[in-house]
Amino acid sequence: xxxxxxxxxxxxxxxxxxxxxxxxxxxxxxxxxxxxxxxxxxxxxxxxxxxxxxxxxxxxxxxxxxxxxxxxxxxxxxxxxxxxxxxxxxxxxxxxxxxxxxxxxxxxxxxxxxxxxxxxxxxxxxxxxxxxxxxxxxxxxxxxxxxxxxxxxxxxxxxxxxxxxxxxxxxxxxxxxxxxxxxxxxxxxxxxxxxxxxxxxxxxxxxxxxxxxxxxxxxxxxxxxxxxx
Amino acid sequence: xxxxxxxxxxxxxxxxxxxxxxxxxxxxxxxxxxxxxxxxxxxxxxxxxxxxxxxxxxxxxxxxxxxxxxxxxxxxxxxxxxxxxxxxxxxxxxxxxxxxxxxxxxxxxxxxxxxxxxxxxxxxxxxxxxxxxxxxxxxxxxxxxxxxxxxxxxxxxxxxxxxxxxxxxxxxxxxxxxxxxxxxxxxxxxxxxxxxxxxxxxxxxxxxxxxxxxxxxxxxxxxxxxxxxxxxxxxxxxxxxxxxxxxxxxxxxxxxxxxxxxxxxxxxxxxxxxxxxxxxxxxxxxxxxxxxxxxxxxx
Numbered sequence: 001x002x003x004x005x006x007x008x009x010x011x012x013x014x015x016x017x018x019x020x021x022x023x024x025x026x027x028x029x030x031x032x033x034x035x036x037x038x039x040x041x042x043x044x045x046x047x048x049x050x051x052x053x054x055x056x057x058x059x060x061x062x063x064x065x066x067x068x069x070x071x072x073x074x075x076x077x078x079x080x081x082x083x084x085x086x087x088x089x090x091x092x093x094x095x096x097x098x099x100x101x102x103x104x105x106x107x108x109x110x111x112x113x114x115x116x117x118x119x120x121x122x123x124x125x126x127x128x129x130x131x132x133x134x135x136x137x138x139x140x141x142x143x144x145x146x147x148x149x150x151x152x153x154x155x156x157x158x159x160x161x162x163x164x165x166x167x168x169x170x171x172x173x174x175x176x177x178x179x180x181x182x183x184x185x186x187x188x189x190x191x192x193x194x195x196x197x198x199x200x201x202x203x204x205x206x207x208x209x210x211x212x213x214x215x216x217x218x219x220x221x222x223x224x225x226x227x228x229x
Numbered sequence: 230x231x232x233x234x235x236x237x238x239x240x241x242x243x244x245x246x247x248x249x250x251x252x253x254x255x256x257x258x259x260x261x262x263x264x265x266x267x268x269x270x271x272x273x274x275x276x277x278x279x280x281x282x283x284x285x286x287x288x289x290x291x292x293x294x295x296x297x298x299x300x301x302x303x304x305x306x307x308x309x310x311x312x313x314x315x316x317x318x319x320x321x322x323x324x325x326x327x328x329x330x331x332x333x334x335x336x337x338x339x340x341x342x343x344x345x346x347x348x349x350x351x352x353x354x355x356x357x358x359x360x361x362x363x364x365x366x367x368x369x370x371x372x373x374x375x376x377x378x379x380x381x382x383x384x385x386x387x388x389x390x391x392x393x394x395x396x397x398x399x400x401x402x403x404x405x406x407x408x409x410x411x412x413x414x415x416x417x418x419x420x421x422x423x424x425x426x427x428x429x430x431x432x433x434x435x436x437x438x439x440x441x442x443x444x445x446x447x448x449x450x451x452x453x454x455x456x457x458x459x460x461x462x463x464x465x466x467x468x469x470x471x472x473x474x475x476x477x478x479x480x481x482x483x484x485x486x487x488x489x490x491x492x493x494x495x496x497x498x499x500x501x502x503x504x505x506x507x508x509x510x511x512x513x514x515x516x517x518x519x520x521x522x523x524x525x526x527x528x
Contacts (some may be wrong), residue, residue: 050440073444073445075442076442076443076444076445078442079439079440079441079442080441080442081442082442084441090433090436090437092434092437103434104437104441106231106234107234107438107441107443107447107448108442108443108444108447109231109447112231151437151441
């Protein structure tokens, strides 16, 4: 589903490569933690998959898309196969919960009847039934992240990218969010999550890819956060 | 593409930025109003040129010798001057006016000033050949060919006088266009700025749109349409301003010239000036918007 083949990324403003000869294969339906200290290259990794950046060297494949080589006008197609969740939720403050989720479908031109059908379904999946008409500022942090996950998942993406999704949440709420991501993973969606959260990685026992100074220094099938340190 | 979505985004954008939008519309209106004024200037000058040039002629004044002795231009060198004028391809007609006829015309022109008529004597007026040209604008040819010829005192080209008059009008027109251009530059910069501000205030929306895979058209069309709508409103306001100016001031001013400068009709403003302004404005807004989005808003 995702393949990075000897990928390097050098930013103009930095002498050291953000990623340095990284090769990673992720199968369909896998759940992968991407860990490492700040500046280790996790965000660059995710940005390359989204084609927010192009690699300086190497090849990036997502599904059947050759991400680095594809024409710019095809990038929206690539992004429609992926969902994104962030630490800061990135909800639209002037739209209700349902409108925030519907927005993701409206802007890719989905018909209204599809939207009115699938939005309540996905809100139920993330446990927000009955809160469709609330504004984001009327929700707790955990609930806001659920809305963000609903928005990322509503178009049934092949891959869900999560960048520190529990970074702003307390441990209990984080646990709930992880259960939700696990549930989404069980539907066959590949989940790739960048995180600093030891306890979550340790308790989930999923594949762990550790980056350090832009290189992969560990890739464990069922890893924990702190091994070898 | 869902039109209702794009439309609601445009309305939201225009309302969110209301002071900026008003500034953009007003500047566009002023610039287009000036531009339209320039176009009306051109149209008026054209009309005047057409009506004046019909009556323009070149006058070949003959020497004292001919004026005194040749009553009907049959002797030399008058006859050959006339002959060569008549055979010239640019010439439509040639009329000989002898001293007596010139005096009659003089009396007619200055009948309001009898003391002047009394002072003048027929001997002071030269006989002349009045030459009408097919293309009065090409009078130079005749002036060059006949000036200094034997029997010719001098050649007077009425076109020269009109040229000076039209030069004056043309500089008025050019001035209007230059001011319009400066105002247009201000309008273009304002449009670019408004779009940048608009894109900045909506950066979260745009960021989400990009991430969920909205196409460039979907993310940027609302901004582009915002500029085009403002441009169209500016054009409509500009045309309304011109119409108001016509009724409030221009009609009275032009009437005071006693018909020397023709009146500007409402029809002149509405067609072709209004559509030109509307199309120019929408086109410039769209191009400015497109370029701004390309340069400043990442996709």
